[in-house]
Amino acid sequence: MLTEKDQKFLAARRKAVRLGRPVFVVLLFLFLGVYGYLWFRVPLLANPFHVLGAIEQNALADTTLQTLAVLCPLCFLMAWFLVVLAVVLLLSLLQTERRYLGIVERASEGVNETTSE
Secondary structure, three states: OOOHHHHHHHHHHHHHHHHHHHHHHHHHHHHHHHHHHHHHHOHHHHOHHHHHHHHHOOOOOHHHHHHHHHHHHHHHHHHHHHHHHHHHHHHHHHHHHHHHHHHHHHHHHHHHHHHHO
16 A cells, blocks of 8 residues: 555645645735735835836936836846746646655555455
8 A cells, every 4th residue: 555655745745735725825915915015115116106107207316216227127037036936836746746646546556456356
């Protein structure tokens, strides 16, 4: 049936799944809270409508425009980094799923052998 290594792996995955949902919900609300804080307290960083309005009214200093011009490519690079990170995590999840399928196949072979006897 299942080896001790497989049983330990499944126990660890059960624990991760049980803890995963609350952790992700807390992280989601944390991220949304930080973004909401930035939207109202530092609108130049998070509120594009505020930035557009300030540019149209010529209300931004040259140094602020220069800072925003430097931050834009950095934010773009960070966004691409996050996309690459998501792909790497997806590949890791696929590897885990492959391992699950192997465990299920070994377990089902054991069940088929005992039922055919």
